Amino acid sequence: MATQTNTQTSLLPQGVGRLTTTWKLAMAGSFLLFAVGVFAFVRELSTGMIETGMRNVGTMGGASWGLYITMVVYFIGVSFAGITIAALIRLFNLRHLRPIARFAELLTVVALILGALAIIVDLGQPLRGVVNLFRYARPQSPFFGTFSLVIAGYLVASLIYLYLGGRRDAAIMAHYPSRLQRFHRWWAAGYRDTPEERDRHRQTSFWLAVTIIPLLVIAHSTLGFVFGLQVGRPGWYGTLQAPAFVALAGVSGIGAIIIVGAVVRRIVHDKSRIDLDVFAALGKFLLAFLLVYLYFMSVELLTLLYATPEVEKQLSDALLLGEYAWIYWGSVALLVIPGLGLLWQAFKRRWNVGWLVAFGIAVNLAAIGKRYLIVVPSQTHGTLLPYEVGSYSPSWVEYGVVLGLLGLGALMIGTFVKVFPPIPLREDEEVMVDA
């Protein structure tokens, strides 16, 4: 029996435990990125944030929030879709979407961790920040919601969701001896797949879904409030920020799920579980969120073009015609073109995974661009007092840290898919073992 262990590990479903060369290369590359990030962050910690490209607003003519906060908002936005999809699947019993539930939840967990880390690297006193937030955080500050509901509440809820949803598969995997057997046994926690247990799981899934959805709408709205309540920042202050945040979060999140779904399909060498119908559904979700967001963007653009208060004129000129115009119109293009492409696919009822992945990448790039445009121009071109305009460009340290975060995310996802099946096992799917 013992000599058969390796053979049996290699027969676990979906490539779990099987470390292919491609996987090793990908992990090595991700680790390299992560190392770059650590190096950059250590530099920032020791010398101070002067190593970044950020500078004070006003007399220093800089932007005090830059690439880091852009990525905070982006990551938290991506996390929105994962758990929403998973929750909707349970609530409305969308059985054909079940295969994507687990890695959608995984994406949420990873994105939230990266979002939390991105906040920490942006603090001038990171260690003190972690302690003082738990000690003194004030609900009057819009930041309170981000810290407590988003990072703490939402992350915990998603982890619990992920854990409970995986118990059945863990129990199946735990039957067979492999290096991961103890881990699978721990995860399964004695699951026996009796009707009663399945019933319990159905109930907890339902209630978790019901409570998570309002939690994350509130959480994303408070993130929008961080910007939307600042009367002193033209371009930020506005009632549309909170809903627009939620809409763009949906766009980037579903785009990310499409990308991860395509990658997972490749890893498990099985295109039948996440078939074209699943991608079609994702495509339709993406189209829906995209249309809502494009509607918000059009309203904002038309309002700006029709009448701009004097204080916002400088800002809107920079956005539409000036130095930020390439990011603005580039992001618009990266949203509109996928939107048209999705409409085409929807009309023709002919969905294509390759194009969907391309659209997913495009809308995520657009989301990063739009988040950047929310954060930075209001600082360089949006001072209420007539300071000279400022400028900001990220330094190598900022790029390095962001790459490090992305590398860490890849490492987390890559590790997960090799210790646990990313796609829920079929009812009849068992591990194949020599008799």
Added chain:
Amino acid sequence: MAKYAMVVDLNRCQGCRACTEACKIENNTGQSMFWMHVFRFEDGEFPDTRMSFLPRPCQHCDNAPCVKVCPTGARFKREDGLVLTDPDRCIGCRYCELACPYGVNYFNWQTPEASQYSDVIDWDDPDIQSATGGLSPPYRNPDLDEEWGPEGRRTAGGNHDKGVMEKCTFCVQRVEQGNLPACVDTCPVTALRFGDISDADSPVSQFIRENETWHLLEEAGTEPSVFYVGGKPPSHSYKEVERPKARV
């Protein structure tokens, strides 16, 4: 309970920047941090241009957006009207800086030593030491290490630590000892006045009564404690000429 306010007389300010310098020396602020900043504006089209100066300290708003958004309460408002920063509690998130409509906040991007030009001046050089008496910066205000106010926090002065925020404090360390803020004290033409406006007979209250006053960015709803006399609110047709070469 006193309620402090400042009055800036734009009919008198001639842009000498003595106030900016005095503030720097009193509060030991670092490179490129201008707690008191004097704008030089130009408006109109050549040859019909007009030049004006506008001192801009922290406005110590009664409805301060910076206080509202601080996640840890490091930025707080006292009963006597002063809005102060606790550098021991600040986590450096810079949210106050983004929330402030006036742009008065400064973040310590560098270590305190680097901020005092230690990368360009060798403070240990014997020639320099003989002039500075071994101190860096040459005059280091001992009041900045003390705790101030009933809340007992180390709120005076700047350059305390890297990664924390700072801004004009109305010279809390001077006010609590019965003196005027450094800028007010130094101004050679009495363009700056300071005092207790809860006392109807104080000189500053009388001055406010006798003159027409306005506030900067009144429409932002921040209820500032700084009154302006003379001149007019700067619009966006004003251009800031003469920005300090102030990027670290």
Added chain:
Amino acid sequence: MRKTITLGMVVGGIVLMLIGYLAAAPWGADTVANSDPSFGFAPALFVLGVIVAFSAALVYELMPDRPER
């Protein structure tokens, strides 16, 4: 038994959240005043409450039912 504990955790979690939130919120003073939480780490209590409430799901699923007497 299991259902009691689950319900207890949800209610307890919500209570912790309320205590933590109300302790951290600005009482009496307007939002602008010097407002420390009523006791240190009150926000941590809020977060703990959220975690406890959601962990009730773990209890509901994992805890074995003892036969009712």
